[in-house]
Amino acid sequence: MNWTLDTHSIVAPQDFVGSAVAAGIKKENGKLDLGLIFSTRPAVTAARFTSNVVKAAPLLVCLKNLKESGGAIRAIIVNSGNANACTGENGLAVAEKMAILAGRLLAIPPREVLVSSTGVIGLQIPFERMERKAAELKENLGPQGVEAVAAAIMTTDTVRKVCSATSSMGGSTVRITGMTKGAGMIHPRMATTLGFVLTDAAISRDLLEAALTHACERSYNRISVDGDTSTNDTLAVVANGASGAESVEKKDRLFDHFVEGLTAVCQSLAQQIVRDGEGATKFVEIAVTTAPGEPEATAIARSIANSPLVKTALAGEDANWGRILCAAGYSGVSFDPSRVDIWIGDLPVCRGGVGLPFDESRAKQILRSRDIQIRLDLNQGQASSIMWTCDLTKEYIHINADYRT
Amino acid sequence: MNWTLDTHSIVAPQDFVGSAVAAGIKKENGKLDLGLIFSTRPAVTAARFTSNVVKAAPLLVCLKNLKESGGAIRAIIVNSGNANACTGENGLAVAEKMAILAGRLLAIPPREVLVSSTGVIGLQIPFERMERKAAELKENLGPQGVEAVAAAIMTTDTVRKVCSATSSMGGSTVRITGMTKGAGMIHPRMATTLGFVLTDAAISRDLLEAALTHACERSYNRISVDGDTSTNDTLAVVANGASGAESVEKKDRLFDHFVEGLTAVCQSLAQQIVRDGEGATKFVEIAVTTAPGEPEATAIARSIANSPLVKTALAGEDANWGRILCAAGYSGVSFDPSRVDIWIGDLPVCRGGVGLPFDESRAKQILRSRDIQIRLDLNQGQASSIMWTCDLTKEYIHINADYRT
Numbered sequence: 001m002n003w004t005l006d007t008h009s010i011v012a013p014q015d016f017v018g019s020a021v022a023a024g025i026k027k028e029n030g031k032l033d034l035g036l037i038f039s040t041r042p043a044v045t046a047a048r049f050t051s052n053v054v055k056a057a058p059l060l061v062c063l064k065n066l067k068e069s070g071g072a073i074r075a076i077i078v079n080s081g082n083a084n085a086c087t088g089e090n091g092l093a094v095a096e097k098m099a100i101l102a103g104r105l106l107a108i109p110p111r112e113v114l115v116s117s118t119g120v121i122g123l124q125i126p127f128e129r130m131e132r133k134a135a136e137l138k139e140n141l142g143p144q145g146v147e148a149v150a151a152a153i154m155t156t157d158t159v160r161k162v163c164s165a166t167s168s169m170g171g172s173t174v175r176i177t178g179m180t181k182g183a184g185m186i187h188p189r190m191a192t193t194l195g196f197v198l199t200d201a202a203i204s205r206d207l208l209e210a211a212l213t214h215a216c217e218r219s220y221n222r223i224s225v226d227g228d229t230s231t232n233d234t235l236a237v238v239a240n241g242a243s244g245a246e247s248v249e250k251k252d253r254l255f256d257h258f259v260e261g262l263t264a265v266c267q268s269l270a271q272q273i274v275r276d277g278e279g280a281t282k283f284v285e286i287a288v289t290t291a292p293g294e295p296e297a298t299a300i301a302r303s304i305a306n307s308p309l310v311k312t313a314l315a316g317e318d319a320n321w322g323r324i325l326c327a328a329g330y331s332g333v334s335f336d337p338s339r340v341d342i343w344i345g346d347l348p349v350c351r352g353g354v355g356l357p358f359d360e361s362r363a364k365q366i367l368r369s370r371d372i373q374i375r376l377d378l379n380q381g382q383a384s385s386i387m388w389t390c391d392l393t394k395e396y397i398h399i400n401a402d403y404r405t
Numbered sequence: 406m407n408w409t410l411d412t413h414s415i416v417a418p419q420d421f422v423g424s425a426v427a428a429g430i431k432k433e434n435g436k437l438d439l440g441l442i443f444s445t446r447p448a449v450t451a452a453r454f455t456s457n458v459v460k461a462a463p464l465l466v467c468l469k470n471l472k473e474s475g476g477a478i479r480a481i482i483v484n485s486g487n488a489n490a491c492t493g494e495n496g497l498a499v500a501e502k503m504a505i506l507a508g509r510l511l512a513i514p515p516r517e518v519l520v521s522s523t524g525v526i527g528l529q530i531p532f533e534r535m536e537r538k539a540a541e542l543k544e545n546l547g548p549q550g551v552e553a554v555a556a557a558i559m560t561t562d563t564v565r566k567v568c569s570a571t572s573s574m575g576g577s578t579v580r581i582t583g584m585t586k587g588a589g590m591i592h593p594r595m596a597t598t599l600g601f602v603l604t605d606a607a608i609s610r611d612l613l614e615a616a617l618t619h620a621c622e623r624s625y626n627r628i629s630v631d632g633d634t635s636t637n638d639t640l641a642v643v644a645n646g647a648s649g650a651e652s653v654e655k656k657d658r659l660f661d662h663f664v665e666g667l668t669a670v671c672q673s674l675a676q677q678i679v680r681d682g683e684g685a686t687k688f689v690e691i692a693v694t695t696a697p698g699e700p701e702a703t704a705i706a707r708s709i710a711n712s713p714l715v716k717t718a719l720a721g722e723d724a725n726w727g728r729i730l731c732a733a734g735y736s737g738v739s740f741d742p743s744r745v746d747i748w749i750g751d752l753p754v755c756r757g758g759v760g761l762p763f764d765e766s767r768a769k770q771i772l773r774s775r776d777i778q779i780r781l782d783l784n785q786g787q788a789s790s791i792m793w794t795c796d797l798t799k800e801y802i803h804i805n806a807d808y809r810t
Contacts, residue, residue: 054734054742054758086727088743088759121727122760308713309805316806322491322526329459337459338493353459354493355527394799400714401721 003167003176003261007268010147010162013175013200015040015242018146023133025126026081026119034130035149036137037076037196038106043240044205045073045114046212048220050233056085057095058115059234065099068111071205073238076196077102078116079130080153080181083232085121094127101130105138116234118181118194119155146198150179153194156399157183159276163268165261170246170254174201176261180235180269183278195220195235195269201258202241203248210251211259212237219266222298223274223388224305237262274388279395282314287375288328289384296333297385300376303331304387311392314372319363321349328376335378343375408572408581408666412673415552415567418580418605419647420445423551428538430531431486431524439535440554441542442481442601443511448645449610450478450519451617453625455638461490462500463520464639470504473516476610478643481601482507483521484535485558485586488637490526499532506535510543521599521639523586524560551603555584558599561804562588564681568673570666575651575659579606581666585674588683600625600640600674606663607646608653615656616664617642624671627703628679628793629710642667679793684800687719692780693733694789701738702790705781708736709792716797719777724768726754733781740783748780 012018020035047066049059066073077098084091095115103110117125140148150160164177178197203211212235220235241247248255275283286304291297304310307327313320321342329337342350345366349358366372417423425440452471454464471478482503489496500520508515522530545553555565569582583602608616617640625640646652653660680688691709696702709715712732718725726747734742747755750771754763771777 052731052734053739054730083727086730086742086755086758086760088757091759121725121731122755124760308801312802312805315802318806320526322488325459325491326457326526329457334458337491350491350527352493353491354496355491355529392802394802396713397717397720397797397799397802400717401723 003165003264005264005268006164007162007272010150010177010179011164011175012143012146013177013198013242015200015240016146016198017141017143018149019137019140019142020145020148020152021133021136021140023079023129025079025129032148032152033079033081034133034137035078035152036102036105036141037146037149037198038141039074039238039240041240041242042072043074043238044071044203044208045236045238046071046205046208047114047234047236048212048216054086056083056117056232057087057091058084058098058117059232060092061095061099061115062234065111065113072112073114074112074240075102075106075108076114076116076236078149078153078194079125080155081119082117082123082125083119083121084117084125085232087122087124090124094125097127098130101134105134114236116194118153118232146177153179153181155181156278157181157276161269161272161276163265165265167257167261169201169257172243172245174243174245175199176201176265178265178269180273182273183276194232195266197237197262197265199237199239200241200243201239201248202243202245203239203258207248207251207255208237208239211255211262214259215263215266218263219270222386223270224302271388274390277390278399279393280390281393282391283371284314284389284391285373286387286389287373287384289375289377290381291378291383291385292335292381294383294385297383298387299333300328300331301385301387303327304374305389308392311389314367314391315393317364317367319344319349319360319367321355324374324376325350325353335380339379341377341379345373408570408669410669410673411569412567412677415555415582415584416569416580417548417551418582418603420605420645421551421603422546422548423554424542424545424547425550425553425557426538426541426545428484428534430484430534437553437557438486439484439538439542440557441507441510441546442551442554442603443546444479444643444645446645446647447477448479448643449476449608449613450641450643451476451610451613452519452639452641453617453621459491461488461522461637462492462496463489463503463522464637465497466500466504466520467639470516470518477517478519479517479645480507480511480513481519481521481641483554483558483599484530485560486524487522487528487530488524488526489522489530490637492527492529495529499530502532503535506539510539519641523558523599523637551582558584558586560586561683562586562681566674566677566681568670570670572662572666574606574662577648577650579648579650580604581606581670583670583674585678587678588681599637600671602642602667602670604642604644605646605648606644606653607648607650608644608663612653612656612660613642613644616660616667619664620668620671623668624675627791628675629707676793679795682795683804684798685795686798687796688776689719689794689796690778691792691794692778692789694780694782695786696783696788696790697740697786699788699790702788703792704738705733705736706790706792708732709779710794713797716794719772719796720798722769722772724749724754724765724772726760729779729781730755730758740785744784746782746784750778
């Protein structure tokens with residue numbers, strides 16, 4: 001792949017500006033909690049939202065605006081500290097006011113704005129605090145401000161999560177820059193948490209949708225922290241064509257190249273979420289191979305990735321492969337357990353469904369690492385799949401036992 | 406209901422005997438870990454096993470014996486400390502030897518024996534330790550010994566779980582006596598963990614099956630500790646007719662009476678499992694009412710009962726009703742969240758999908774109790790359902806992080 005990835009610094013693609021302020025929506029005073037992203041030229045946007053039937057108010061506004069603008073979204077207003085979910089008519093009015101506010105600041109129609117919120121569920125959002133900071137939000141707008149938005153969307157995140165990819169494409173240097181947040185309530189079925197990806201590539205809206213579907217399926221839909229699917233999950237990609245690159249208009253080599261870059265950025269962002277999973281000390285890749293089909297392989301990997309018993313054993317650095325096979329067994333997939341081989345790292349621990357004698361000290365050594373791979377070879381087909389998850393520790397309980405108050 | 410329930414002492418129904426010994430299968434020396442239950446007269450048995458495709462060796466022997474004997478099972482041999490799961494040909498041979506051993510001790514064909522194992526997965530079971538204790542196991546047999554078996558099946562359980570129901574039925578005093586084990590890996594889809602119910606009622610095998618299906622659906626299939634479904638789940642009911650009561654031969658009033666008693670015993674046992682959930686400090690009933698259908702109500706209750714975020718909030722005594730509605734939202738059931746009312750105990754916290762102002766100190770007081778009810782009124786139908794669950798605490802992680810070694 002000829003995309004260069006950077007997960008440390010974040011550079012805005014051409015003609016994107018951003019800004020963030022501390023509006024007092026988060027409990028902790030002085031923390032950035034309101035952000036604005038803007039393409040100074042027209043753009044197209046594709047987005048995925050939660051599959052939860054309980055959808056937060058901002059998502060309803062996003063769906064309406066995407067429809068009314070025909071995907072011509074070029075701005076995102078986002079707050080943390082309050083999810084604006086389960087807030088009824090009043091919450092919906094606030095989400096609409098956020099779009100209107102952004103539209104006024106940027107001199108664009110409100111229908112060209114996406115609205116995002118993340119934080120506690122069920123509390124009314126104090127909109128007047130946003131209005132009070134509107135002038136400052138506008139003043140701060142600049143290419144450097146995009147980086148500040150990545151900080152403004154954090155809640156229980158302990159690190160900022162960004163990824164920037166660059167490549168030569170269609171005759172120009174194209175940049176795809178993403179940011180995301182999330183550490184708990186992570187079990188995407190469609191997309192998860194908040195993720196915003198900006199690019200100066202030129203691409204039609206339909207193809208941007210297709211590219212996002214591809215990328216999302218291989219990134220956000222392959223991670224799990226705790227099996228909870230949020231009410232606010234949003235992943236949006238905004239493309240403004242400012243790079244001057246040739247426009248992607250059909251499913252050709254240029255499209256494939258863009259998809260590759262977008263997928264790499266989304267995978268990096270999704271994996272950063274798992275690495276920062278609430279209380280997590282380990283990043284675990286669950287690979288299922290030689291399965292009868294890809295959906296079956298994914299279902300088995302997902303079942304293992306979600307098992308509290310597998311995840312607590314990982315926290316305890318215990319090579320309890322029996323729990324891994326057990327979790328595969330209740331995945332809903334019909335398979336023959338007596339053909340399954342299991343590896344922890346490069347250590348074979350189970351062959352043909354039966355335990356192998358293995359060196360416990362070597363197993364401990366593997367499980368002591370920060371990055372672990374668990375592999376199941378089903379030996380009953382050609383398909384494979386991967387999920388990324390983390391361990392389940394006492395710290396997860398600590399973080400979540402008293403989040404609201 | 407005119408069944409009298411006793412969850413403290415356990416009395417064997419007529420013509421049932423039991424016995425337990427410490428065979429050294431558990432890590433801790435001197436702990437009871439091998440038990441035998443026997444009906445001194447012919448009996449019929451109905452049983453439910455795990456829906457996990459990975460089935461432990463003893464379950465395969467049970468399925469074969471139930472078939473070969475036409476349900477005429479009258480003995481159960483059970484060990485704890487080793488699940489005899491993922492143990493291959495050798496494990497299957499051991500499970501068969503356990504049935505042969507019990508048959509020899511009791512002078513009955515091995516096909517009239519159920520075999521059960523619970524404990525760590527993937528280790529070979531040391532059968533010679535059982536043989537060494539066979540004579541002692543036989544010597545100890547007696548009506549009082551049934552109580553010892555309830556202790557011999559415990560693993561991470563902190564308390565013995567028993568329930569005995571008596572009633573006048575069909576002209577005699579009939580007793581239904583059950584024991585169960587389990588504290589983790591509890592998420593039954595068919596039946597869970599080990600549960601043995603003995604009765605001196607007289608009933609045909611077909612009707613015993615029907616009664617068990619009814620009871621299981623309302624008890625073991627309505628609990629969840631951690632969302633993991635074990636490889637060894639077994640629930641068996643043995644009826645020997647020794648009470649001299651009129652035999653249940655059709656679905657009449659007598660059958661209904663028996664079903665009522667069996668369901669009450671199974672519900673008590675299942676609830677005892679949740680109360681002893683690994684690390685649990687609270688017993689939580691999730692009631693979903695006015696739902697479009699019973700399966701929908703159950704799916705929503707199950708989704709809430711399994712949410713790590715709901716369960717950690719309960720551990721933290723935090724009235725985070727937003728997580729409750731969120732978990733309902735990803736249950737897979739299509740419903741209108743804007744009509745949902747939520748109660749925590751007798752405190753209304755959400756009406757029409759929107760938060761109500763409520764007294765936080767009153768909420769804390771309710772959540773401080775050991776027993777909590779959460780109720781969702783969907784206001785979109787007539788059906789209702791219930792699940793029983795517990796909170797998720799740091800102690801759960803502690804127990805499971807290092808179980809195997």
